[in-house]
Amino acid sequence: MGRFSPRSILLGLAAPIGALIFAALVCSVILGVTGHSPIDTMDAMVDSLTKPRLGPRTFVNSLNSATTYYLAAVAVAIGFRMRLFNIGVNGQYQLAAMVAAALASASWMVGAPSFLRIALTLIAAMLVGAAWAGLAALLKVTRGVSEVISTIMLNAIATSLITFLLSPDRMGAVDPSGNDTRTAKIDVGGQVDGLSYPGTGSKIYGLVFLAVLVGLAYWFVLSRTRFGFELKATGLSEEAAVASGVSVKRMVVYSLLLSGAAAGLVGMPALLGDIYTYSSQNFPSTVGFTGIAVALLGRNHPLGMGVAALLWGLLDNTANSLDVAGVPKEIVAIMQGVIVLSVVVAYELVRRYRVRLEQRDVGRALGTTKAPVNADAEEVPA
Amino acid sequence: MRRVRGLRLAAGLLAVGLTLAACGGSGDDSGNTATPGSGGGTSAAGPKMKVGMAYDIGGRGDQSFNDSAARGLDKVKAQYGLDVKELEATAGESPAQKEDRLRQLADGGYNPIIAVGFAYSESIGKVAKDYPEIHFAIIDDFTEGTDTGDNIANLTFAENEGSFLVGAAAALKSKTHNVGFVGGVNTPLIKKFEAGYTAGAKAVDPSVKVQVKYLTQPPDFGGFNDPGKGETAANGMFDAGADIVYAAAGGSGSGVFKAAKAKGKLGIGVDSDQYNLPALASVKDVIMTSMVKRVDLAVTDFVTSVHDGKFAAGNKVYDLKAGGIEYATSGGKIDDIKTKLEEYKAKIVSGEIKVPAKV
Structure with missing residues (x-):
């Protein structure tokens, strides 16, 4: 029953890989029906990673997208582990990015040492994200409002609040083009240098290491601390957790605050590494929802979500190449959708299969393999 | 041949699944996908002018702004027999993806390249610097220092x-x-x-x-x-x-x-x-x-100017006088x-x- 026995690793990989193959098949059928060649599509995807100039750029862009997706996925996963569905990551990261951008570009920050400026920006983003998620936590523990409803509504409120704050007389700045509303541009002292990659001028976000750190922290807290244990225990069985002295309300507040803090970091790699301003026109605006898909696909596992984030980033960044090859790039969205749906189904199938295997093992150990071990054994589809 | 492609499909699947592994495996026949598939199969005949168009969200078929640009493109395409490539933006995408779109057109040999909508202002400024021999146009934006340059025409409207x-x-x-x-x-x-x-x-x-x-x-x-x-x-x-x-x-x-x-x-x-x-x-x-x-007029004017070797950088305002604005x-x-x-x-x-x- 070791956690890393070959069988358990195989079973763990079966679901995501099976879902991927199934999604590829579904997409092939859709492409075939609409008169496009699935093989040419695959060629275009492979080319987008292997052609000179294009390949390195696609790789860097994919890694950069994956960095933001990963942070969003961790934010969602913290909630998932507690059976909390934080749909509000989208609003939390946008509001946090906007306030952090305004702070990082504020005139009184300009003289400060670069390290301090960046640290302050990141902390501010985490605080704002946590505060916005904290509203949902407060509503849940004091009034019993479902976090699903409150976080969705807070997303909408966040965009209105951003609009209000982004005016030039508040936290915004006058945009020279007159077509956009944005914060002032963060100057070199507040930016995080990117890493060069051979073959392209595009740079890897310096804050890719922040994503790795957050992943490590997530892994450590959940699997190596008492707090993480209590969090998971509450998610698995609230009654059992209460019986062992865990305060569920406290756990709800903590996990939503942590989730919001992680969400606050989502916009930071792009803000400090590439865009340098929060712009209503040009700042990525749907990453929070991508994070839900990535967390589902990666099963809330720190490594699994990393692979899922890379896959998502890769799919998103090959879309332009598909467009160039004459393949409708909407196929990427279809593929992503099918992957999420089929992965949820596949995990459930694998879980049932695993339960049956375990029951058989137990049965064998007890020497009663012939009869079912217990009456309420799960039914397994033939 | 079929089997080889089938193998390649499998390899491609693996490449997507594992994200990184297949980088070295299949760069051998890159000529295969370089020819645009949607043309009429006439791409072999003579050096046609290749025009790249990057739409804003909605793209061709939005009944409004993008469609007007598309009308202009259709007109010059028929007139000069152009080889055109049309790409469009995805809602919520990052600026890096806009930039990548323009670079793909530039690397694909498209010249001129037209960006439809002010959302491209930052990316066109960056890309145009790296491709001084290509003529660019952006519709609806003229911001000194952001999307201005010797090879950018800024087409705006009164x-x-x-x-x-x-x-x-x-x-x-x-x-x-x-x-x-x-x-x-x-x-x-x-x-x-x-x-x-x-x-x-x-x-x-x-x-x-x-x-x-x-x-x-x-x-x-x-x-x-x-x-x-x-x-x-x-x-x-x-x-x-x-x-x-x-x-x-x-x-x-x-x-x-x-x-x-x-x-x-x-x-x-x-x-x-x-x-x-x-x-x-x-x-x-x-x-x-x-x-x-008349976004269509701006597009046809621009393509014609490049076609005739009369490209002019800088802001061109389409107003009542220029016939760029009308009432129906x-x-x-x-x-x-x-x-x-x-x-x-x-x-x-x-x-x-x-x-x-x-x-």
């Missing part, structure tokens, strides 16, 4: 002048001396429409009341594509006494026309001659006129006031009337 004329038309036609303006999103660009419209209405009738309403505030750009909000806003204006409402709201305009039809009032369209749009056929009898922005007469509802509108138009063209660009 929407305030056209809005002035439809504002004048509204005031001339209004029986209640009360007209409305529905803006899609409260951006500086749409405020330019409002400024012209109000000025035009007041020029005709200083006592006219102009009601103004914006559907959403940025960063919520949903106001450009929310007919329900347009209908609610227009209903409110009609109830408050307006009898003509100008919809400078992209796709939300259809809601304004719906409200006008239900209440027996009139609406004014924007960007295209909306009376003639198939998608609006059911409400066309309430579309009094439209403020037409389809439907015949403003035939009786056309002479008056032409007088105003002549005064604007001659510079006698200066139309404000800001509220």
